[in-house]
Amino acid sequence: MAPGTTIGALPSELVHGIFSRVDEQKTIQQSRFVSQKFNEVASRYLITTTHVRMSSESISKLEEFCNHPVLSKSITNVKIILSCYDANMANNRALYMQDCDTRLFERIEILELNNAGRYDSGEEAEEGIENQLQEVIDNREFAKISEEGFEELIATPFQKLAMRLHAMYKQRCSDQEEVRQDNNHISRICVALCKLSNIRELSFTDEPGSAREELRESDFKNLGFDRTILKHFDFALSPSRWCGSFTTAYSIVPPVEMLGELCSQLGHYGVQPRSITMNLNAPSNLRLIGISSGQQLGLRILVAKATKLKLIVDGWRRKLAENNDRPRDEMLALCSFTQHFFSAPNLESLYIWFVEYPRFYEIPTVSLVDILPLQKSWPQLSDLELRYQPAALSDLRTLVSLQGNTVKSFNCECVWLLNGSWDEAIEAMRGFGSLEKVSVKYPRGERYGSGRGLHIGIPYDEVCCYILKQTDVNPLR
Incomplete structure (x- = not known):
């Protein structure tokens, strides 16, 4: 660089070429603070991928990125998440509790397979947690929530957890359905x-x-x-x-x-x-x-x-x-x-x-x-x-x-x-x-x-x- 030349005077193509050879994200992040020129060019290397799902927060974040003068040029990969909150489970607490019961049972099975024969004196806490989860299944704690006569005031900690989770699930589903209204999403x-x-x-x-x-x-x-x-x-x-x-x-x-x-x-x-x-x-x-x-x-x-x-x-x-x-x-x-x-x-x-x-x-x-x-x-x-x-x-x-x-x-x-x-099939593939x-x-x-x-x-x-x-x-x- 010639004497007296400032970083700001460097062609963007040259600065772009420099950063294209820098692999380490932390280095790029730090370089952004050197000058306005570095900030403009380096920023696009920090975010190249984004994702969006059916929620107001996620779509708003996508819009923010896509309207950004730098990030709208740097993002090359986009992932659209199709998974959804199930309106039937949001509106039917009994169905939600049944699903939680099934998934928790599957979770325990996975834990048992992964931890078979591995517990030693240093892993007693993990084994204790597994036993607690099994008791939730054995005592039908989630199923009882939907039974007639269930009293929320004397619910167990795990039942209170399940009820709060359903309320949060319902809130997320409501947000999703509002976003989907008239195909606005x-x-x-x-x-x-x-x-x-x-x-x-x-x-x-x-x-x-x-x-x-x-x-x-x-x-x-x-x-x-x-x-x-x-x-x-x-x-x-x-x-x-x-x-x-x-x-x-x-x-x-x-x-x-x-x-x-x-x-x-x-x-x-x-x-x-x-x-x-x-x-x-x-x-x-x-x-x-x-x-x-x-x-x-x-x-x-x-x-x-x-x-x-x-x-x-x-x-x-x-x-x-x-x-x-x-x-x-x-x-x-x-x-x-x-x-x-x-x-x-x-x-x-x-x-x-x-x-x-x-x-x-x-x-x-x-x-x-x-x-x-x-x-x-x-x-x-x-x-x-x-x-x-x-x-x-x-x-x-x-x-x-x-x-x-x-x-x-x-x-x-x-x-x-x-x-x-199959002999005719590989004969065809030979073509x-x-x-x-x-x-x-x-x-x-x-x-x-x-x-x-x-x-x-x-x-x-x-x-x-x-x-x-x-x-x-x-x-x-």
């Missing part, structure tokens, strides 16, 4: 996100723990509980996944507008990130998430410039092994979304995973041609991953005919072959002429059945070698 999120000039990644998530609450001691001072106890009840204030819980699987009504309508409106507002991830949990009635033709158009606009698309659908089971079939019309409602989600013309990476579908070994009711838009090709697609996807032999042949010259990496795991034979990497594992259908049995004796390495044309002997014949 959709327009606010869209207006905010379209102000992010450098958004590159957008994710929608309903994963367990994505919106986990942590109970604070200050909210329960008069009950005498500290975090050693309260941490075991964090679940009681956390939003629910769209598939609900063991108690609420059939009753929960997920905010489906956060899928079809939000994606559609984001597209119409001009939000077009390069990477989009969807991590969903299947509600008990998949028909709820079917999207209209108008929403499909907006969704296609949203993904129009995407080069990487990832879709994960979990939570297929409703209640353990009880009535888990997914009729074709339900699955087609999901397909009304997937077909248009994967319509991006410039797609380079496609990842789709229906986690452990079908959940209890039923025969799938849809095929790959229903799930993906196989009527046209993706000219730039190089990475393709299919996990737990049902496919007819004709689907695989169509896919290979469309992408045979583009796909370089192909992962095929737990694919259910609906007709034909991928540009493959550099391939993995085929745990096939289902035909000779391998529903997947109940162990996959023993399948020559995976030989199968991959055959697909890569490193041998001319089909190992499955």
Whole structure:
């Protein structure tokens, strides 16, 4: 730097280049105080990711970030949390207590598994807490709250905790429903996100723990509980996944507008990130998430410039092994979304995973041609991953005919072959002429059945070698 030159006179591009090579956040934070120039340039390196959920506080915070002159340029990744507070539990204390009872029982089981044989003289306190929680279950403390004749004045500390948690849950749910009124949350999120000039990644998530609450001691001072106890009840204030819980699987009504309508409106507002991830949990009635033709158009606009698309659908089971079939019309409602989600013309990476579908070994009711838009090709697609996807032999042949010259990496795991034979299937996969990497594992259908049995004796390495044309002997014949 020439003598007499001030930091403020340095070109922003030069200062930007300096900070792009600084990895440590604390150093960047401290550098902001050196000068106004450093503050302007360094600030954008401090916040690159933000998230939003259906609460007035969260959406207001998103709007604050997106209206900020610096942060609106620095934020590149946005996570939209789909988990929701269940209005049925908010309005029905008995249902809420039943759900808490079930979740606490599951919590105790996990503690027992994790701590089996680990207690020593220094861990007696943890064992004591586990015993207290078990007594809550054994004495039906939560269930008694909803019984006729229950007197709140003589409630136990754990019953008082549960009642206060329900009141707080109800308050959060009320805030959520007020935000959702007239789809006001959709327009606010869209207006905010379209102000992010450098958004590159957008994710929608309903994963367990994505919106986990942590109970604070200050909210329960008069009950005498500290975090050693309260941490075991964090679940009681956390939003629910769209598939609900063991108690609420059939009753929960997920905010489906956060899928079809939000994606559609984001597209119409001009939000077009390069990477989009969807991590969903299947509600008990998949028909709820079917999207209209108008929403499909907006969704296609949203993904129009995407080069990487990832879709994960979990939570297929409703209640353990009880009535888990997914009729074709339900699955087609999901397909009304997937077909248009994967319509991006410039797609380079496609990842789709229906986690452990079908959940209890039923025969799938849809095929790959229903799930993906196989009527046209993706000219730039190089990475393709299919996990737990049902496919007819004709689907695989169509896919290979469309992408045979583009796909370089192909992962095929737990694919259910609906007709034909697996030796014909890998023969079809051999048509991928540009493959550099391939993995085929745990096939289902035909000779391998529903997947109940162990996959023993399948020559995976030989199968991959055959697909890569490193041998001319089909190992499955």
